[in-house]
Amino acid sequence: MVRRRLGPAMIEFRSVTKQFPDGTVAVDSFDLVIPPRKTTVLVGSSGCGKTTLLRMINRMIDPTSGSILIDGEDTSGLAPVKLRRRIGYVMQNSGLLPHRKVIDNVATVPILNGVPKKDARARALELLDTVGLDRSLASKYPRQLSGGQQQRVGVARGLAADPNILLMDEPFGAVDPIVRAELQQETIRLQEGLGKTVVFVTHDIDEAFLLGHQVVILQKGGHIAQVGSPAEILANPANDFVASFVGADRGKRVLRIERVDGRDVVVDENGTPTGVLQP
Amino acid sequence: MNLLGEGIAWIVDPANYAGPQGWIVRMLEQLFYTFGAIAVAAVIAIPLGYLVGHTGRGRDIAVSLSGGFRALPSFGVIILLALGLGIGFKAPLLTFVIIAIPPILAGAYAGFEAVDRKTIDAARAMGMTEWQVMTRVEVPLGLPLLIGGVRSSALQVVATATLAAYVSGGALGVFIFQAFATRDYPQALGASVIVTALALALEGIFALIQKLVVPRGVVAKEPKDVRARAPRPRATTGIPVQEGK
Ligand SMILES: Nc1ncnc2c1ncn2[C@@H]1O[C@H](COP(=O)(O)OP(=O)(O)O)[C@@H](O)[C@H]1O
Ligand SMILES: [Mg+2]
Numbered sequence: 001m002v003r004r005r006l007g008p009a010m011i012e013f014r015s016v017t018k019q020f021p022d023g024t025v026a027v028d029s030f031d032l033v034i035p036p037r038k039t040t041v042l043v044g045s046s047g048c049g050k051t052t053l054l055r056m057i058n059r060m061i062d063p064t065s066g067s068i069l070i071d072g073e074d075t076s077g078l079a080p081v082k083l084r085r086r087i088g089y090v091m092q093n094s095g096l097l098p099h100r101k102v103i104d105n106v107a108t109v110p111i112l113n114g115v116p117k118k119d120a121r122a123r124a125l126e127l128l129d130t131v132g133l134d135r136s137l138a139s140k141y142p143r144q145l146s147g148g149q150q151q152r153v154g155v156a157r158g159l160a161a162d163p164n165i166l167l168m169d170e171p172f173g174a175v176d177p178i179v180r181a182e183l184q185q186e187t188i189r190l191q192e193g194l195g196k197t198v199v200f201v202t203h204d205i206d207e208a209f210l211l212g213h214q215v216v217i218l219q220k221g222g223h224i225a226q227v228g229s230p231a232e233i234l235a236n237p238a239n240d241f242v243a244s245f246v247g248a249d250r251g252k253r254v255l256r257i258e259r260v261d262g263r264d265v266v267v268d269e270n271g272t273p274t275g276v277l278q279p
Numbered sequence: 280m281n282l283l284g285e286g287i288a289w290i291v292d293p294a295n296y297a298g299p300q301g302w303i304v305r306m307l308e309q310l311f312y313t314f315g316a317i318a319v320a321a322v323i324a325i326p327l328g329y330l331v332g333h334t335g336r337g338r339d340i341a342v343s344l345s346g347g348f349r350a351l352p353s354f355g356v357i358i359l360l361a362l363g364l365g366i367g368f369k370a371p372l373l374t375f376v377i378i379a380i381p382p383i384l385a386g387a388y389a390g391f392e393a394v395d396r397k398t399i400d401a402a403r404a405m406g407m408t409e410w411q412v413m414t415r416v417e418v419p420l421g422l423p424l425l426i427g428g429v430r431s432s433a434l435q436v437v438a439t440a441t442l443a444a445y446v447s448g449g450a451l452g453v454f455i456f457q458a459f460a461t462r463d464y465p466q467a468l469g470a471s472v473i474v475t476a477l478a479l480a481l482e483g484i485f486a487l488i489q490k491l492v493v494p495r496g497v498v499a500k501e502p503k504d505v506r507a508r509a510p511r512p513r514a515t516t517g518i519p520v521q522e523g524k
Contacts, residue, residue, distance in 0.1 A: 060404055085406030095401025099419050099494030109405050141496030157405070 044218030088158030328387020386428015390421025
């Protein structure tokens with residue numbers, strides 16, 4: 001297969017609106033530039049339009065008006081099926097095909113793209129390594145795996161066609177906190193290692209700050225409350241909504257310095273020590 | 280000899296099973312009706328059911344159509360069709376096709392509807408075409424329900440095929456109608472036993488097929504996780520489920 005050269009994958013929303021047939025305006029003239037090879041996190045409470053925004057990137061949903069550009073190319077001119085095959089998509093419930101073995105789930109998209117089955121499977125095995133899964137799981141069926149393992153397979157599948165964009169919709173929402181923390185670290189490592197443009201959706205601000213180079217705080221209707229790096233947002237919340245959302249007003253993020261034995265110890269709002277300050 | 284014994288005696292008598300008028304030939308005719316009707320019904324009902332199941336459109340029509348078909352009295356339909364098509368195998372076969380359609384149609388669309396919407400959504404999001412979503416996801420996952428529909432069609436037709444004899448359509452009903460006319464109860468009983476045995480055999484075969492077509496991952500048991508099996512696993516057995524790195 002001749003692989004067309006993909007660009008760095010900058011994504012641009014230009015005045016994008018989505019109104020569903022029932023009249024719900026899920027996204028209202030949304031503008032955003034998603035920088036290439038970085039992680040952008042869309043964060044906001046349930047129903048604010050995150051999933052709708054994400055699914056407009058791979059044309060699972062078409063905007064009512066406005067346009068979405070990938071490396072300057074308007075996606076409305078691209079065939080949805082082709083577009084989806086070059087964009088990785090990871091969802092909350094992993095969405096694995098229950099009747100296919102792990103290895104075949106991972107190999108699905110390359111095979112759709114015409115890669116010979118043998119090559120696709122060989123690559124799928126490598127991807128299991130990449131996402132930290134034992135190769136012995138290759139011949140298992142999704143139901144035989146734990147939730148965390150299924151999510152890893154979901155990530156491997158998202159990466160299988162070597163897309164330059166990876167869309168992740170609350171991918172770790174349903175796994176327990178310990179596994180989630182592990183998967184988050186894994187995601188950071190993968191993104192840094194592979195240089196993909198990751199668009200990550202979550203309602204968890206801590207997750208957003210952990211993963212995002214750029215964090216987009218959303219309000220109902222996909223209205224942007226603030227865009228910036230986690231540090232920028234913490235240092236300078238744009239308004240009360242943001243301050244409250246990131247927890248700055250409740251002292252959740254307020255740390256104090258206490259002097260103990262001649263060293264500066266950082267304590268949180270409850271006075272619990274969380275670390276020491278280095279000069 | 281009791282009646283049942285006389286019925287069995289009738290079955291095993293070579294004079295009754297051999298030759299072009301014997302029950303073996305009649306039984307093959309019964310099977311011809313069954314599989315013929317199912318084949319024709321499948322060609323009509325499966326694509327239709329798949330279309331309804333995949334698009335979600337026309338479901339109400341499909342439901343009321345099947346309901347209406349089911350309510351048709353087979354005997355009346357055979358007579359009515361025979362008036363138009365003449366006596367012989369055509370009218371019964373067409374009737375049996377009509378009987379076979381509703382369960383297959385319902386099995387086809389119910390099979391598709393039973394597939395988790397999230398699975399289908401994921402398939403589409405990966406870049407499967409609608410055709411691929413159908414053939415690679417919905418068809419295999421919906422197969423058990425479809426076979427279930429075929430199974431009930433087969434059972435209904437194999438029993439109802441007995442009526443074919445009423446319009447000179449042959450099959451095992453020949454013996455039964457004849458027997459009632461001549462009050463030959465052993466023959467009536469013998470032929471009924473064969474019909475019943477045939478139905479049971481088909482039931483068994485289809486039950487088996489239905490089991491076989493369940494996709495493996497769907498029946499596959501939970502992980503061989505020693506922790507889940509015994510509260511105190513022996514440390515040396517089994518490979519712990521690989522969760523971390
Ligand atoms: N297919 C749909 N039809 C009608 N309304 C929808 C549809 N999908 C989403 N919505 C509505 O659009 C809004 C945004 O939904 P969504 O993007 O799923 O939010 P989020 O992912 O942030 O929870 C919600 O009010 C939701 O009810
Ligand atoms: Mg959502």
